[in-house]
Amino acid sequence: MFTNRAEKLFIWVFFPLALLMPLLLDQNTYYVNKLATILILSIFVMSLDYLVGRCGLVTLGHALFYGLGGYLFVMLAPEYEAVNFWIYTFYVLAIASVVALIVGFIVLRTSGIYMIMITLALAQMCFYFFSDSTEFGGNDGVFIYVKPETHVFGLNLFDLDNPTHFYYLCLLSLFNCLLFFKLIMRSKFGRIVDAVQENPERTTALGYNVFHFRLASYVIASALGAYAGYLFALQYGFVNPSMLSWQTSGTALVMSILGGLGTLYGAILGTLVYEGLHYGFEHLTENWLLPMGVLIILMVLAFRHGLAGYLESLLEKRK
Template sequence: MVTIPRLSALLVLAAIVLGLALTPLFGETYAIKVATRMIVFAIFAMSLDLLLGYTGLVSFGHAAFFGLAAYSLQIYSPEYEAANLLFALPVVLGVTALVGGLIGALVVRTSGIYFIMVTLAFAQMLFYFFHDSQIAGGSDGAYIWVKPVLAIGEVQLFSFGSREALLWFAVGAMLTVYGLLLMLLRSPFGQVIQGIKVNEHRMRALGYDTYRYKLVSFIISATVAGLAGFIYACIDGYVSPELLGWHESGIGLVMVILGGMGTLIGPIVGAVAFLGVEELAKERELVGFMADHFQIIIGAFVIAVVLGLKNGLVGTLAGAGRAEPDPLETEEGEKP
């Protein structure tokens, strides 16, 4: 893991938040949409980093919860009227947490390559469930005809039909997730899951039920991914089985690695950088005929960062380069 100086992390986070939140003042509709997607995938990448960077669990099926939340919103939303955010969001997150608990209770019993394959298998099961059934349009996907609104009684405060309102809600959600995960990781629970990543056998010897800690971490991670899926479904009001596909999980992993594993600011930087480069690579005025093959540019960028920057982009931006100390070490540097 990488230790990020607190001031540097806050400055980077502030710059990103301001840049994205102020997009409506300088950008057009498409720019607002891109900024919202960046925030959504930043939340998704943070949820994955809780497993990968802090708990030591490499999930290749995390998009299952991202897509499940999007479908849950579509199914919950009335066809010709807007769902109330006060009820829709808790329902969607509750469904995601419940399914995350059921899947986690099984997959957390495995480790290593087996954990990777089992999480992928569950994600593919959900993918084909929505792909082959007519619950929400099958392979064609389904629309959310009227986007959610926040209303108290008869008073409507704002609607996600406004791209600006959705963007600012997404910014608030990202900051909330960042703050809550920061507190979680500094709590005794957070120290235990980081200890599990370093040496699970030693944590068991100290009397910790590592299975329960990993399961709770998995459920929290799934719920945060569900929040990202909820917001994503509101961007275009369309959901499809591809949201649960393995490639979405792969993109999340790339963003975490690109920004820097074992940090909270890293996934945010990784998501913004990945999607930013993607948008630039599609501009024919910038890259010419290579715009038709923008994936090559993205791949070259990712390879260059992985090979050239030891700790990802965050290691360069924040000046971080030393390893995270073993959480089981004492202040004198000796292990108990």
């Protein structure tokens, strides 16, 4: 399934290392939490990477689903009662898919710059709706007082309040997410997704309804984006409108481009490096955005196909 050498290398280094990380950090709560957030963000960025890099659908409103994942949980779950994690995961995925179907039906009628604008507009609408609403805490957002329990078939595998447990849940989710997207890309469905991206005109002429394939991809990516938002909400125990802001969409897009558009594993790479730089510069200077911005521009210019592309070219040379 993983045919690319750089991809294989990355996966064999990243996942075992990530598996050992909580032990290496001696269960230091701060860092384990921080890394779990990066894993969650990687899921979000990967879903965006699939849309932008694999389907050619550039959206600036992917945060709509990230926020939706969080807010859906707050809306659905009773305030002072532990609900089942797995059942609510299903709810979030199902409802986000329905919302994505409707949103996709509208936004996919446009393309290019128009699609960027309309996705941005819809996400901003959602942002202002939640930041002005009194039921959902307005700008401050909502607290989640009780975290879900994870009983399944009488087994209690995880305790979501335990940072290390939560970290492993995120890692497992990320791994499954990557496997799922790889599965899609090597399937018969993936063949047409590739075809649609490379030459939509030809694909239509061969008798495929391009719109259906784009819509299906949009729903898949949006549902996984919502799942990431749901995990994020559970990790910190609150949701607020900033999850829906255009900065969230924009940052994810930068991470995805930095990692190498369309490579999927590059999404993890991009998120790691971005967050790593963020952490480093934040501790160096108060005005961390400036040097970091410059560095990212330089990196994007230097690595034409992102960090993943650079890794691939390195391996190519050594061959």
